[in-house]
Amino acid sequence: MMKSGSSMIAIKVNDEDYLAVIGGWGPSSNNTPKQPGAQYSERYGNQLCNEVHMYRLKTDEWISPTVTGDRPPPIYNFSLSSITNTTAILFGGVAGHDRPINDVYVFEFTKDSTDILMSGFKMIYASMGIMHSQHY
Numbered sequence: 001m002m003k004s005g006s007s008m009i010a011i012k013v014n015d016e017d018y019l020a021v022i023g024g025w026g027p028s029s030n031n032t033p034k035q036p037g038a039q040y041s042e043r044y045g046n047q048l049c050n051e052v053h054m055y056r057l058k059t060d061e062w063i064s065p066t067v068t069g070d071r072p073p074p075i076y077n078f079s080l081s082s083i084t085n086t087t088a089i090l091f092g093g094v095a096g097h098d099r100p101i102n103d104v105y106v107f108e109f110t111k112d113s114t115d116i117l118m119s120g121f122k123m124i125y126a127s128m129g130i131m132h133s134q135h136y
Contacts, residue, residue: 002026003049005076005094011054012085013111018063019055020109022090023075024048035064041074041096048074048096052107052114065109069116072105086110087117 006024010017028047034040035051042048050071054063072078078093083106090105106118 007078007080007090009080009082009088011082011088011109013109016111017057018109019057020088020107020114021051021053021055022080022107023050023072023078023093025074025076037067037071039071039074043097048076050074054109054114063112066113067116068113070119071116072103072119073101075101 003021003024003026006021008019008021011020012018025043025046025048028042028045035049035053038049038051040047040049050073052065052067052071054065055061056063072090072093073095075093075095079091080088081091082088086109088107088109090107092100092102095101102122104118104121105116108115108117
């Protein structure tokens, strides 16, 4: 699906470079196959998703990894930052019908799978995480 509001980070798995793309929204009329295990919801004629995709730079191919753990809801306008070469943290965003969330998810990537290590942890004192950025 063509996407807006998704996030992308660079990762390195077994000394190979990848891009990881999570979530976003796009036209619901697009006939792109749905990702197994992903969730989808409609918003103003568009489709929100919580898909996880990886792009392998060396071979110019998209990978739909096996995802384990509890995914975030279909989400957009969140922040996604690398923690290590193979892990990332997702914070905040908008889910459903313009519902801001302040949840935290931690992802770990391998060459063909993604494990969600921590999911739905609430940032109690954080403002709602709409279109925030993270800096380290």
